[in-house]
Amino acid sequence: MSESTYESCPYKTRESSFYWKNSLVELPVYEIDPVISSKFKVGKRTRIATAGSCFAQHLSKHIKGLGYNYYVPEPAPRIISTEIAQRYNYGVFSCRYGNIYTSKQLVQTFDRAFGHLDYEGFWEEGNRFYDPLRPFINPNGFSSLEELNADRNYHLSKVKEMFEKLNVFIFTLGLTESWIENETGMVHPVCPGCGVGRFSSEKYKFYNESVFDVISNLQSFNRKLMQINPKAKIILTVSPVPLIATMEKAHVLTANTYSKSTLRVAAHEMDKEHDHIAYFPSFEIITGSFNRGAYFSSDLRTVTPSGIQHVMSVFTKHYTNGGITTDGDNENKSEAEPTQDATDIICEEELMLK
Amino acid sequence: MSKTIVIYGDSHANTFLRGNALIQENIKDAVFKVRTVSVGKIQDDFVLKTIDDDIIINPALTVCMQKDRLYPNTNYEGVLKKDPNLKLFLLFGTGLPHRLLVNGNSIRRRYFEYFTADEPKQSHQVVPILKDMLKEELQHWQRHLFHGLDLLKEQGYNNIGILGSPPLHRDYNFLLNKIVAFKALAEEKGLEDQFCFGSDHFRTCLYQLSEEVIKEKLQELGYQYISSPQSTKDEMGFLKPQYNFDGVHGNAAYALEFATHIVQEAYNE
Numbered sequence: 001m002s003e004s005t006y007e008s009c010p011y012k013t014r015e016s017s018f019y020w021k022n023s024l025v026e027l028p029v030y031e032i033d034p035v036i037s038s039k040f041k042v043g044k045r046t047r048i049a050t051a052g053s054c055f056a057q058h059l060s061k062h063i064k065g066l067g068y069n070y071y072v073p074e075p076a077p078r079i080i081s082t083e084i085a086q087r088y089n090y091g092v093f094s095c096r097y098g099n100i101y102t103s104k105q106l107v108q109t110f111d112r113a114f115g116h117l118d119y120e121g122f123w124e125e126g127n128r129f130y131d132p133l134r135p136f137i138n139p140n141g142f143s144s145l146e147e148l149n150a151d152r153n154y155h156l157s158k159v160k161e162m163f164e165k166l167n168v169f170i171f172t173l174g175l176t177e178s179w180i181e182n183e184t185g186m187v188h189p190v191c192p193g194c195g196v197g198r199f200s201s202e203k204y205k206f207y208n209e210s211v212f213d214v215i216s217n218l219q220s221f222n223r224k225l226m227q228i229n230p231k232a233k234i235i236l237t238v239s240p241v242p243l244i245a246t247m248e249k250a251h252v253l254t255a256n257t258y259s260k261s262t263l264r265v266a267a268h269e270m271d272k273e274h275d276h277i278a279y280f281p282s283f284e285i286i287t288g289s290f291n292r293g294a295y296f297s298s299d300l301r302t303v304t305p306s307g308i309q310h311v312m313s314v315f316t317k318h319y320t321n322g323g324i325t326t327d328g329d330n331e332n333k334s335e336a337e338p339t340q341d342a343t344d345i346i347c348e349e350e351l352m353l354k
Numbered sequence: 355m356s357k358t359i360v361i362y363g364d365s366h367a368n369t370f371l372r373g374n375a376l377i378q379e380n381i382k383d384a385v386f387k388v389r390t391v392s393v394g395k396i397q398d399d400f401v402l403k404t405i406d407d408d409i410i411i412n413p414a415l416t417v418c419m420q421k422d423r424l425y426p427n428t429n430y431e432g433v434l435k436k437d438p439n440l441k442l443f444l445l446f447g448t449g450l451p452h453r454l455l456v457n458g459n460s461i462r463r464r465y466f467e468y469f470t471a472d473e474p475k476q477s478h479q480v481v482p483i484l485k486d487m488l489k490e491e492l493q494h495w496q497r498h499l500f501h502g503l504d505l506l507k508e509q510g511y512n513n514i515g516i517l518g519s520p521p522l523h524r525d526y527n528f529l530l531n532k533i534v535a536f537k538a539l540a541e542e543k544g545l546e547d548q549f550c551f552g553s554d555h556f557r558t559c560l561y562q563l564s565e566e567v568i569k570e571k572l573q574e575l576g577y578q579y580i581s582s583p584q585s586t587k588d589e590m591g592f593l594k595p596q597y598n599f600d601g602v603h604g605n606a607a608y609a610l611e612f613a614t615h616i617v618q619e620a621y622n623e
Contacts, residue, residue, distance in 0.1 A: 077468060077483055084491045088484065143485050147471035150482040 024290045030306075032290055033314050039278045040233055041321040042168050047071040049094035049166040051109075053101050053174025055239035055282070055303065057092060062312040066320065070094070071166055074158035089137050094166075095159045098134045101174040102209060103217035103266070104187045108133075110224055113159035119186055122148055123197045132181070132188060135196045164228055172282075173263040174239040176209040177247060177255070191247075206247045208259075214266035222274065234277045235319070236267040240286035242301050260287075280319070282311045357384035358437055359616055360422065362391050362415055363445030366519050366603060373609025380610055384617045389418050397446040400502035411502050415444075427510035434513075441620045442511075443580070446499065447519035447603075466552060473555035488560065492567045500571050507575050515578035516568060517616065520604045522557050524592035558591045583615035 006012065016022035017036060024032060042048055049071045050060045064070045074095040076085030089096050100106050111117035123130040128141040129148045134155075142148040163169075179188045182205055193199025209217075218236075225232055238260060246255035264283060271279035286295045286307050293300075295307025361367050370377065370388045377386055392414045401409050410416075419425030423433050424442060434440055469479035470488075493500075506514065552560070565581060572579045586597045586608055597608035604612065 077481060079468070080487060080491050081494055084487060084494055087490070088487050138484060138486060140486060144471055147482070147484060150469075150471040151484065154480070154482050 024288070029291050029294070030310060032285070032288070032310075033317070034281045034284050034288075035314055035318045038318040039275060040168075041319055042068060043321060045069055047165060047167040048170065049162050049168070050170045050172075051093055051095075051097060051100045051106065052170075052172030052237070053099055053239040053241065055174070055241050056170065056172035056237075058303075058308050058312070059170055059172070059237070059282075059315070060093060062308075062315065066316065068320065071162065073161045073165070074155060087139055094162050096134070096137055096155050097159065098137050099174070099189050100171075101189055102176065102178045102187060103173065103214045103221070103263075104178060104209065105189060106171060107217050107221050107224075108187055109159060110163060110221055113156045113163065114224075114228070119184060120149075121181070121184065121186070123192075125196070130196050132192065132197060133186060135188075135190065141196070163225060163232075166229065166232060168233045168235060169225070170235045170237065170280075172237045172239050173214070173267060174241070175243065176214065176259040176262050177243070178207050178209065179204050180207050208248060209262065211262045211265050214262055215269050218266055218270050222270070222277065232276070234270075234274075235280050236270055236277060237280045238263045238267055238283040240283045240295075240303060240307075244301065280315060282315075285311050285314060356439065357617060357621060358387065358440040359384055359443065359613075359620060360387045360389075360424065360440065361443045361445055361517065362389050362418055363443075363517070364390065364392055364396055364447055366445050366447035367391070369520075369599070369604045369606075369609045370613065372599070373606035373613065376606050376610045377613045381613055381617060384613075386613060387422075389422070391415050391418050397496075397499050400446075400498040401505065409501065409505065411505055430511065439621075442514045443517050443616070443620075444514065445517040445519070468552060468556055470556060470559050473553060473559075476553065479553060479556075483556075485559070485563065489563050489567060492560075492564050496567060496571070503571065503575055503577065507577075512576065515580060515620065516572060517612075518565060518568075518579065518581040520597075520608065521582050521587050521591055521593040522561050523598060523601050524554065524588070524590070554590055554592070561591065578620070580616055580619045583611050585615075586611050 011018070017033075023034075044067065047069055048063050050056050050063070060070060072091055072094050074090070076082075076088070076090035080088075080090070085091060089098060092098075097109055100109060108117060112119060119133065121132050122145060123132055123135070123141075124145075125141070128143070129145050130141040131137060131148055131152055134152075142151065179191045180186070181188065181192075182203055187207075188204070191199065192204050222234065225234070240260075243252055243256045243259060246252045248255045248258075250258070260283065267279045270277045285291075286303055291307070291310075295304050295310070296302065297304055361370060367388050367390045370386055371390070374386070374388075392412075396412055396414060399412050400415075402412055404410055416425045420429070423429040430442070467479055467481045468483045469475040469481070470483055470485060565579075569579050582593075586594055586604070588594050593604070593608075597604050597611065599605035599608070
C-alpha cells in the first residue's frame with residue numbers, strides 16, 4: 001500500500017487515548033484512565049445522592065470520605081449509634097431503599113415516593129413482618145405491621161425529598177434479571193423465597209429486561225426527575241460485579257454478558273442523548289483486560305480494594321473540582337450522616353446463596 | 355442471723371443513704387449496707403483494659419468490694435459462710451454519657467420527634483423508631499456492664515443481683531425548671547417546652563425495653579433483677595410525684611418502698 005493511503009486516514013490525527021495500544025498496553029495499570037472528559041463536576045456543597053446495586057456503596061463511601069456532601073435525607077435517628085444504625089441500613093445509600101438493582105425498580109421507587117403507585121404488600125413470617133420491596137432493610141423485619149407501614153411511609157417521604165433536593169444522582173445499574181409480582185406488577189429486588197418470603201410461580205414471574213426496557217425505564221425516570229428537579233444531573237455507572245446466578249436458560253457467564261452489555265448500552269444511549277446525564281466507566285476499569293483480572297478477588301465477583309481505589313481515583317480526578325459548587329444553593333457544607341464507617345458492603349443479592 | 359443487703363451503686367445508691375433512717379425505723383429484719391461507688395460514668399466504664407490488654411472490672415467497684423471483703427470471690431465466699439443471708443446488689447442508674455438516658459429521670463437530649471408505631475402520635479412526632487433497633491442500641495450501650503457481669507460470673511460470683519433504677523419522671527415543668535438548659539434549647543429551636551422531651555409513650559417504651567435487655571442478660575447468667583416497686587409507679591409507669599427527689603433520683607420515701615420490696619424479692623428466689 002502506498003504512504004498516501006495512510007495520510008488521509010482520519011485516525012492518524014487522534015490522540016493516544018483513542019488508541020488501544022497507547023492508552024492501555026503501554027501504560028502502567030494504575031495510570032489507565034478511560035474518561036476523556038466529564039460533562040460536569042461536583043463541588044463540596046453539591047448534594048450527591050446514590051442508589052443502585054451493592055457496588056454503588058463504594059461510591060457513597062468514597063464521596064463521604066472525600067468530604068463531599070453525601071446527601072442523606074433519611075439519616076439514622078441521632079439517638080442510635082453508628083454500629084447499630086448500619087445494621088439497619090441507615091446511611092448505606094441516601095435513603096433506606098436497600099439495593100435497587102434494575103432500572104424498573106428505580107422508576108417504581110420514584111413513583112411510589114410521589115404517590116403515583118401504591119403498594120401495601122407485606123410478608124408475615126412467625127410474628128415478624130417484612131416489606132417485600134425492602135426485604136433485608138432490617139436484620140429481622142419489623143415487629144408489627146403498624147411499624148412496617150410507619151417506616152415505609154416515612155421512608156417514601158424521604159425518597160421524595162431526596163429527588164426534589166438532590167443536585168447529582170449517581171445510579172449504579174446492576175441487573176436486568178428481575179422478579180415481578182403478577183398481581184401488582186411490582187418488581188422485587190431479589191427473588192421472593194431467597195432469604196425471606198415464599199416463592200410461588202403463580203405469584204411471581206421472572207423477567208429479563210431488554211435493552212429497550214432499560215432505556216425506556218431510564219428515560220421515564222429522567223423525565224420524571226426533570227419535572228420536579230430540572231437542574232438535577234445524573235451519573236450512570238454499571239456495576240462490574242457479575243451475576244451471582246441466572247434464571248435464564250443460559251450459562252451464567254453468557255447471561256452475565258447479556259445483562260451487563262444491555263445495561264452498558266442503555267447507559268451509553270442516555271449519556272449520548274442528554275447533556276445532564278453522564279456515564280462513568282467503573283465497569284470498564286474493573287473488567288477491562290488491561291488489568292488481567294487483577295481487580296477481582298478469588299471468587300471472581302468481589303472487587304478488590306485496589307480496583308475500587310482505581311475507580312475512585314478516576315472519579316475524583318474527573319468529577320470533583322476541589323470545592324466549586326455546580327448546582328448547590330445555600331446548603332450546608334455536608335449533610336452526610338456518619339453512619340457507615342465499616343468496610344462492609346451490603347449486598348442483598350448474595351442472600352440467594354445462603 | 356439478720357438479712358444483709360449490700361448495695362454498690364452510683365448516685366442512685368445515695369437514695370438508700372437518704373432513706374437510711376426511714377429504712378432502719380421500718381425494716382427490722384434486714385440491714386442495708388450501701389456504698390456509693392461512682393457517679394455517672396461507672397456503667398460505661400464497668401470494664402477497663404489494662405496495659406497488658408487484660409479486661410478487668412472497674413477498680414472503683416472492686417476496691418470498694420475488697421474493703422468490704424467481698425472481692426475477690428474467695429473473700430465473698432468467706433463472708434457468705436459467716437452470713438449466709440448476705441445479698442450483693444449493684445445499682446447503676448442513668449448512664450449519663452449515653453444519648454438515650456432511659457434510666458433515672460434525666461433527659462439530656464431532645465427526641466421529641468420520634469415515635470413508636472404503637473402510640474397515638476402527635477403532629478411533631480414525625481420519625482418512626484424501630485423497637486428492635488432501640489433494643490439493640492440499649493444492648494450496645496450496656497455492653498461494658500454486661501461484659502463485667504460475665505467476668506463476675508467467671509470469677510465465681512453466682513449470687514448477685516441488679517436493682518432497677520427509678521422510673522422516669524413525668525413532670526416536664528419540674529424538669530425544665532430544674533435543668534435550665536432545656537428552656538434555652540426549646541427557645542432556640544422555637545419549640546414549646548414539652549417538645550423537648552419524647553412522648554410519654556416513647557419514654558416509657560425506652561424504660562421498659564431497657565429493663566427487658568437487662569433482665570434477659572441476667573437470666574442468661576442466673577442473676578436476679580429487682581425492678582422498682584409497682585407502688586412507686588403511676589398508671590403509665592412513671593414515678594409517682596410523691597417519690598421524686600430532684601427529677602432524677604428517688605427520695606427517702608422511695609428508698610423505703612424499694613428497700614421493703616428488695617427484702618421481699620431477694621429472699622423469695
